[in-house]
Amino acid sequence: xSELFSKKNKEVFFTPIGLNNPVTVQVLGICSALAxxxxxxxxxxxxxxxxxIVAFAxxxxxxxxxxxxxxxxxIVQLVVVAALVTIVSQVLKAFAYDVSVxxxxxxxxxxxxxxxxxxxxxxxxxxKPWESFLDGIGNGLGYAKVLVIVAFFRELLGSGxxxxxxxxxxxxYEMGYSNNGLMLMPPMALIxxxxxxxxxxxxxxELQEKN
Amino acid sequence: xxxxxxFINNVKPQFEKGGKFEKFRSTFGxxxxxxxxxxxxxxxxxHVRDAVDLKRTMSVVILALIPSLLFGMYNVGYQHFHMLGQxxxxxxxxxxxGFLKVxxxxxxxxVVGLGIEFITAQIRGHEVNExxxxxxxxxxxxxxxxxxxxxxxxxxxxxxxxxKEVFGGTGMNIWNPALVARAFFFFAYxxxxxxxxxxxxxxxxxxxxxxxxxxxxxxxxxxYCICDCVSGFIPGSIGETSVIAIAIGAFVLxxxxxASWKTMLSVFVGGALMGxxxxxxxxxxxxxxxxxxxxxxxxxxxxxxxxxxxTDPVTSARTELGKYIYGFxxxxxxxxxxxxxxxxxxxxxxxxxxxxxxAPLIDYCIVQANISKRxxxxxxxx
Numbered sequence: 001x002s003e004l005f006s007k008k009n010k011e012v013f014f015t016p017i018g019l020n021n022p023v024t025v026q027v028l029g030i031c032s033a034l035a036x037x038x039x040x041x042x043x044x045x046x047x048x049x050x051x052x053i054v055a056f057a058x059x060x061x062x063x064x065x066x067x068x069x070x071x072x073x074x075i076v077q078l079v080v081v082a083a084l085v086t087i088v089s090q091v092l093k094a095f096a097y098d099v100s101v102x103x104x105x106x107x108x109x110x111x112x113x114x115x116x117x118x119x120x121x122x123x124x125x126x127x128k129p130w131e132s133f134l135d136g137i138g139n140g141l142g143y144a145k146v147l148v149i150v151a152f153f154r155e156l157l158g159s160g161x162x163x164x165x166x167x168x169x170x171x172x173y174e175m176g177y178s179n180n181g182l183m184l185m186p187p188m189a190l191i192x193x194x195x196x197x198x199x200x201x202x203x204x205x206e207l208q209e210k211n
Numbered sequence: 212x213x214x215x216x217x218f219i220n221n222v223k224p225q226f227e228k229g230g231k232f233e234k235f236r237s238t239f240g241x242x243x244x245x246x247x248x249x250x251x252x253x254x255x256x257x258h259v260r261d262a263v264d265l266k267r268t269m270s271v272v273i274l275a276l277i278p279s280l281l282f283g284m285y286n287v288g289y290q291h292f293h294m295l296g297q298x299x300x301x302x303x304x305x306x307x308x309g310f311l312k313v314x315x316x317x318x319x320x321x322v323v324g325l326g327i328e329f330i331t332a333q334i335r336g337h338e339v340n341e342x343x344x345x346x347x348x349x350x351x352x353x354x355x356x357x358x359x360x361x362x363x364x365x366x367x368x369x370x371x372x373x374x375k376e377v378f379g380g381t382g383m384n385i386w387n388p389a390l391v392a393r394a395f396f397f398f399a400y401x402x403x404x405x406x407x408x409x410x411x412x413x414x415x416x417x418x419x420x421x422x423x424x425x426x427x428x429x430x431x432x433x434x435y436c437i438c439d440c441v442s443g444f445i446p447g448s449i450g451e452t453s454v455i456a457i458a459i460g461a462f463v464l465x466x467x468x469x470a471s472w473k474t475m476l477s478v479f480v481g482g483a484l485m486g487x488x489x490x491x492x493x494x495x496x497x498x499x500x501x502x503x504x505x506x507x508x509x510x511x512x513x514x515x516x517x518x519x520x521x522t523d524p525v526t527s528a529r530t531e532l533g534k535y536i537y538g539f540x541x542x543x544x545x546x547x548x549x550x551x552x553x554x555x556x557x558x559x560x561x562x563x564x565x566x567x568x569x570a571p572l573i574d575y576c577i578v579q580a581n582i583s584k585r586x587x588x589x590x591x592x593x
Binding site for chain 2: 176177178180181182183185191198
């Protein structure tokens, strides 16, 4: 048991959430971060879906890693990811229909999410299943973290609500406050993402490159 | 004047290295050089021998903006009383009404913008740059008279932080900060800066306050004739209405050589040619396409943008040939957006921002073309 949570494994799990975040440091998976973050609920569902898919795709590829012929490895990886995406998409349709309608094509497009192929190629092809699983969960949560932060600000400032519940009181609107329409547009997601990167880089000196 | 100089000399040691307020050195320096010409001289090679520094250049632009500002104040009052049907209001009363409407917007824009400038200068240990002096004056002039002050503040803050400071401050920005502020306002709070409800101060609901641009979009060019648009007694953003006031500003800018006549001229040529093209080939059903080209130039923010924003030396193209291309495309794009996209009635803002983005590319192409031309010349000789 102690080996399962060794220091190295902890590192595999925690660095993608913090210092080597797939979105803010590696700048992967930006497209879906723009598309589904206008509200918190779809952002959380999206984050969880990606986490589950990365984790299990990592495990499956890691189990198969010694048998996959090198020349067709991308196709094999795609088949595994596509199968998992289809399962997740069907589960969402069955148990959370409203959210799956909101997410529309973006669940299907998880297959093109750069984080997935990146992790499979860079990690799962060289490591054992358990490490790969931790790496997948870590990367998925790192992705979900950014999505949730972006969605929090976009929903709060753009619609004055969180999880669809009105947060900004009616009296504010009567005093002349109004929702920021720009927050609901994709450009603002980029700017909030940039602010997160700005914040992280100013806190962690090792993220700043030397010119 | 002398007393002021003495006072500054007295407190100066406290702000210098080792002094009590060393932290606020840049703030102090900003005020000192704002009031007096700096008395420090360069010790080694000086290349430019001229009394004009950035602060004086900016002051000229402010001077050029004054006619538009004063006329804008008067027009805000005029539109208000015109709407109420009161014709016996004196000149002073009209001006005073507009003055009290516009002044808060100017103050908010300057306080917020300069506040952020000073704070970033302190954090970075830089001297305070004077770039915001002009932006802070242009921002109120492109706002509607009824703009809520907190929205002006938010837009200004956004423009200064994300339009300017993140790129490294004055001289490094890609987009004109005043236009970033307006674009932010336009997309964030569209109901307060477009439509026919916002252009007249304290408007009563039943009165239609549509701008000539919106009216022209609907095919109505008779409510305001072209002479109204030139003189400027029309609803619109505070400073953009009067072509005459803007022309005075343009005259000052060109006379002092602060703005480039090449950019300015080619914006108008581009707009006029594109207008003519639409007159010839545009669809009959599109009212904007059928609008005469000279009318296009007189309405909306076309003149204001061409004179004060397209010519911004930081964001415009810097090569001489590039200025023609840059200006021409601004004018042409503005008319294209106006005619073909009824969702954005004012094309000038978007077109200048678009060409701001492409200005470095235009410069790059021209410089590269020149380099390869000269290389070819060398090859032939050898």
